Amino acid sequence: MLPPFPELFEGSDHEQVQLIQEPSIGLYAVLAIHDTRGGPAFGGIRRLAYRSIGEAIRDALRLSEAMTQKCLMARVPGGGGKGVVVDHPGLDLTAAYRLIGRYVENLGGRFYTGPDVGTGDAELLLLRDSTRFVTVPGSEGPGDLAAATARGVLAGLHAVLSFLERSDSLSAEFAEHTFAVQGLGSVGYLVAQALAQAGAQVTAADPISERAARARDELGIEVIHDGDLFDLPCDVFVPCALGGILHDLTIERLRCRAVAGSANNLLASPEHAASLASRGILVAPDYVINSGALILGANFHLTGGREHGAAIDAIGDELFELFGWANSEGIPPPVLADRIAADRLRKRRSVASFFPEPFASNREDPK
Ligand code: NAD
Numbered sequence: 001m002l003p004p005f006p007e008l009f010e011g012s013d014h015e016q017v018q019l020i021q022e023p024s025i026g027l028y029a030v031l032a033i034h035d036t037r038g039g040p041a042f043g044g045i046r047r048l049a050y051r052s053i054g055e056a057i058r059d060a061l062r063l064s065e066a067m068t069q070k071c072l073m074a075r076v077p078g079g080g081g082k083g084v085v086v087d088h089p090g091l092d093l094t095a096a097y098r099l100i101g102r103y104v105e106n107l108g109g110r111f112y113t114g115p116d117v118g119t120g121d122a123e124l125l126l127l128r129d130s131t132r133f134v135t136v137p138g139s140e141g142p143g144d145l146a147a148a149t150a151r152g153v154l155a156g157l158h159a160v161l162s163f164l165e166r167s168d169s170l171s172a173e174f175a176e177h178t179f180a181v182q183g184l185g186s187v188g189y190l191v192a193q194a195l196a197q198a199g200a201q202v203t204a205a206d207p208i209s210e211r212a213a214r215a216r217d218e219l220g221i222e223v224i225h226d227g228d229l230f231d232l233p234c235d236v237f238v239p240c241a242l243g244g245i246l247h248d249l250t251i252e253r254l255r256c257r258a259v260a261g262s263a264n265n266l267l268a269s270p271e272h273a274a275s276l277a278s279r280g281i282l283v284a285p286d287y288v289i290n291s292g293a294l295i296l297g298a299n300f301h302l303t304g305g306r307e308h309g310a311a312i313d314a315i316g317d318e319l320f321e322l323f324g325w326a327n328s329e330g331i332p333p334p335v336l337a338d339r340i341a342a343d344r345l346r347k348r349r350s351v352a353s354f355f356p357e358p359f360a361s362n363r364e365d366p367k
Contacts, residue, residue, distance in 0.1 A: 142300030
C-alpha cells in the first residue's frame with residue numbers, strides 16, 4: 001500500500017480521479033470513479049460554488065463513494081461515480097457541459113452520468129451533444145427520475161411506520177400519521193402530494209415562496225417557515241432538501257419519531273447516527289431509501305428497460321428488514337447499512353475493474 005498522497009486522497013480507495021481544467025471557459029471540474037468491480041459507474045454531475053478545487057475534489061470523492069454504497073445496497077450491477085463542477089460567474093455553461101460530455105464519452109461507458117444539484121434537463125441535453133453515456137429527459141431517457149425517487153421514499157415511509165408500530169409486515173397506512181416534509185422541489189412535492197392524498201397530516205417548508213405557495217394551494221397542506229420545521233412535533237421528519245442537515249444543533253430540536261427522506265448525505269458526520277439513536281429517533285439510511293432513481297436509471301442503461309416499479313417498491317422490504325436487524329444488533333440502521341455495504345464491497349476484492357468493449361478484453365483478475 002502506498003502512503004497517502006496527497007493529503008486530499010487520504011482514506012480514499014477510488015479507482016480513478018480526473019481533474020478537468022479549461023480556463024478559457026472557466027471550467028474546473030472533477031470526475032471521480034470510486035468502484036467499477038460490479039459494473040460501470042453511475043452518478044450525476046453536481047455544480048456548486050465550491051470555494052476551492054480541493055473542496056470540489058473532496059466532494060467528488062465522498063459522493064462517488066456513496067454511489068457505490070447505493071449500488072451495493074440496491075444490488076445494482078454497477079458502482080459509484082460523480083462529476084463536480086466549480087460554479088462561478090466566469091463559467092461558460094454551454095461550453096463547459098459540452099466539454100465535460102467529451103470527457104465522459106472518452107471513458108467509453110465506464111461512467112454513466114445524469115442529473116444532480118445544478119444539472120437539470122438543460123445541462124443534460126448539453127452533455128448529450130457530446131456523449132452517449134448520459135441520462136436524458138423525455139422519451140429518449142428512462143423516465144421521471146424524481147418520481148422514481150419519490151416512489152422509493154414512500155415505500156420506505158411504509159417500512160418506517162410499520163416498524164414503529166411493531167407490525168410484522170409492511171401494513172402501516174399513512175392516514176392519521178403526521179409528517180414534516182423539508183423541501184418541495186422535484187422529489188419533496190411528489191412525496192407531500194402522495195402523503196396528503198393518502199389522508200396523512202402533512203406540514204412542509206421550502207424557502208422558495210412560489211414552491212411553498214403551490215403546495216399549500218394545490219395540496220391543501222400547511223406550509224410553515226423553513227427554519228421552524230425541525231421543531232415540529234410529528235411522526236416522521238422527511239428531508240427532501242439539502243444534505244448534512246442532521247448535526248448537534250438540529251438533532252436536539254427534532255420532535256419526531258423517525259427521519260426518512262430523499263436527501264443525500266443526511267448526517268453531517270457518521271457519529272450523528274448514534275446521537276439520533278440515543279434520542280430514540282429511527283433513521284432510514286439515505287442511500288437505501290433514495291435509490292429509486294438509481295434503480296430506474298441504471299437498469300435503463302444496462303438493459304434498455306423502463307419499468308422497475310417492483311424493484312423500487314422493494315426498497316420498503318429492504319428497509320423493514322434492515323430496521324429489524326439493526327434493532328437486534330443494537331446499532332443504528334445507518335451504521336448497519338455502512339457495514340453491509342463495506343462487506344459487499346470487500347467480497348468484490350478479487351474482481352477486476354469494469355472496462356467496456358473494446359477494452360473489456362483487458363479485464364483480468366488482479367494478481
Ligand atoms: P430540488 O432542488 O428539486 O428540491 C430541493 C428543494 O429544497 C428546493 O425547492 C429548495 O428550495 C428546498 N430547500 C433548500 N433548503 C431548504 C430548507 N432549509 N428547508 C426547506 N426546503 C429547502 O431537489 P430534488 O431533486 O427534489 O432532491 C431533493 C434531495 O433528494 C436532494 O438532497 C437530492 O440530492 C436528493 N436526491 C434526489 C434524487 C432525484 O431523483 N431528484 C435522487 C436521489 C437523491
